[in-house]
Amino acid sequence: MNFWSNLYYRYRRFAKAFKLYLILTGPGIIVMMADNDAGGITTYTVTGAKFGYGLIWFLLLLIPVAYVAQEMTVRLGAVTKRGHAEAIFDAFGSFWGWFSFLDLSLVNWLTLVTEFIGMTAALLIFHVPAVLTIIVVSVIMMLMVLQGRYWTWEKIAIFFSLINLIYIPAAFLVHPSVSDVLAHGLIPHFPGGFTGELFFFLMANIGTTIAPWMIFFQQSAVVDKGMKEKDIPWGQFDTLLGAVFTALVAIFCIIMTGTVLLGVNIGSAAQAAELLMGINPYVGTFLAIGLFDAGFLGAICISLASSWAFGEVFGWAHSLNFRVREAPWFYACYLFALVTAGSVVLIPGAPLVLITLFVQVIAVTLLPAALVFLILLLNSEEVMGRYKNTQMQNIVSCAIVIAIIILSSLYGISTLFPGWLG
Amino acid sequence: MAFENGMMLGRVREFIRRQYLIITEINRKYATPRITMSRWVKLSLLLLRLYLIFLVLLLGYRFLTLIS
Numbered sequence: 001m002n003f004w005s006n007l008y009y010r011y012r013r014f015a016k017a018f019k020l021y022l023i024l025t026g027p028g029i030i031v032m033m034a035d036n037d038a039g040g041i042t043t044y045t046v047t048g049a050k051f052g053y054g055l056i057w058f059l060l061l062l063i064p065v066a067y068v069a070q071e072m073t074v075r076l077g078a079v080t081k082r083g084h085a086e087a088i089f090d091a092f093g094s095f096w097g098w099f100s101f102l103d104l105s106l107v108n109w110l111t112l113v114t115e116f117i118g119m120t121a122a123l124l125i126f127h128v129p130a131v132l133t134i135i136v137v138s139v140i141m142m143l144m145v146l147q148g149r150y151w152t153w154e155k156i157a158i159f160f161s162l163i164n165l166i167y168i169p170a171a172f173l174v175h176p177s178v179s180d181v182l183a184h185g186l187i188p189h190f191p192g193g194f195t196g197e198l199f200f201f202l203m204a205n206i207g208t209t210i211a212p213w214m215i216f217f218q219q220s221a222v223v224d225k226g227m228k229e230k231d232i233p234w235g236q237f238d239t240l241l242g243a244v245f246t247a248l249v250a251i252f253c254i255i256m257t258g259t260v261l262l263g264v265n266i267g268s269a270a271q272a273a274e275l276l277m278g279i280n281p282y283v284g285t286f287l288a289i290g291l292f293d294a295g296f297l298g299a300i301c302i303s304l305a306s307s308w309a310f311g312e313v314f315g316w317a318h319s320l321n322f323r324v325r326e327a328p329w330f331y332a333c334y335l336f337a338l339v340t341a342g343s344v345v346l347i348p349g350a351p352l353v354l355i356t357l358f359v360q361v362i363a364v365t366l367l368p369a370a371l372v373f374l375i376l377l378l379n380s381e382e383v384m385g386r387y388k389n390t391q392m393q394n395i396v397s398c399a400i401v402i403a404i405i406i407l408s409s410l411y412g413i414s415t416l417f418p419g420w421l422g
Numbered sequence: 423m424a425f426e427n428g429m430m431l432g433r434v435r436e437f438i439r440r441q442y443l444i445i446t447e448i449n450r451k452y453a454t455p456r457i458t459m460s461r462w463v464k465l466s467l468l469l470l471r472l473y474l475i476f477l478v479l480l481l482g483y484r485f486l487t488l489i490s
């Protein structure tokens with residue numbers, strides 16, 4: 001009897017905790033899954049085709065990297081109840097505030113263009129014209145925010161995040177050898193030696209793991225969701241789960257192209273999907289759907305990150321819980337970003353490749369600043385109170401942030417000077 | 423026609439003046455950094471400035487080599 005009552009008690013406790021998690025889950029999972037955006041999926045598919053399973057171990061190392069950076073935004077948002085843009089203005093003054101805000105607006109808009117490029121390329125495989133894709137996507141994205149509740153938006157975004165897991169069944173469909181994956185993927189090594197090309201791909205994978213918009217998005221989402229200090233552990237768990245899922249998606253993406261397209265010179269995920277259509281139509285279809293979903297997830301998060309930042313800086317009402325008439329500028333900003341970014345993709349002869357490269361370079365100017373501000377804010381007693389970083393957290397986060405800054409800077413520089421790494 | 427153009431110009435001027443006032447107000451609101459400017463904070467901000475100057479110079483150099 002004692003055993004059964006104990007078991008029932010444990011079940012009730014777990015069920016209660018799980019229900020609480022379902023209520024508090026959101027920002028962490030969404031931001032991490034959106035991290036695997038159209039650009040990210042392209043990076044993973046090309047990495048798999050180039051190095052096979054050889055860099056899977058490196059993606060596992062990126063789980064703590066992504067978690068440490070994003071976890072700080074949960075604490076900062078829950079304690080200060082302010083988004084990152086407003087927090088920078090408030091803590092460091094208007095010079096750094098304007099710098100971060102203008103840089104973020106530019107990077108986000110350019111990244112949004114790349115998400116539209118990814119979505120249109122994915123649906124072109126199914127012969128859907130780019131104009132139709134952009135119009136339908138923009139309408140869906142507007143409807144998602146116009147319903148007037150953050151909670152509803154979040155649950156729809158989580159649904160699209162789950163579609164991102166489509167790469168897992170896709171990888172199983174190509175029947176990879178598990179022993180090969182374990183032997184070549186989990187033991188740290190540099191396939192083909194530590195060449196300039198390999199270094200570029202390592203940097204590209206880091207560049208896709210942490211992006212400036214993620215910091216701004218998650219902090220604003222935590223504030224909009226109304227998370228309090230007591231919810232921080234759940235927010236941290238949500239972020240950790242998201243970091244694990246994002247790495248899983250990346251790894252299965254690599255397994256998929258590493259099994260079927262190893263040695264094939266591909267330039268984008270859309271190209272990989274087209275090639276896979278000829279080999280296994282299901283896998284090609286899955287990759288195309290996944291690429292579209294990745295672009296869509298990235299687009300909804302990036303455009304929201306910008307709108308939140310505008311609202312915070314200019315003092316407009318900026319919450320998904322407001323109706324259009326209550327926060328007209330917030331929604332106008334969101335619509336403006338969507339329409340302009342979508343239109344660029346439709347301009348005949350628009351320099352889309354140049355824009356994609358430019359994003360990486362401009363992001364490098366913002367990422368170090370955003371991360372440094374994050375650490376400084378997390379160390380401020382007057383801002384964080386008892387939730388400030390401990391010494392151990394500082395050692396880990398500083399080491400990770402310095403590594404990210406060095407590698408992402410080298411990535412940006414090598415994009416500017418392609419022959420630089422040899 | 424001239425009257426309509428004048429009206430339009432007036433509206434644009436009013437819009438720019440309003441935006442200028444908003445930005446001035448934001449600058450005034452955040453004129454003093456709230457964070458304590460300790461040695462580490464000052465050093466971090468200085469390094470960040472130097473890093474950004476380096477990147478801007480690099481971008482400028484790339485731009486010049488591209489157009490030449």
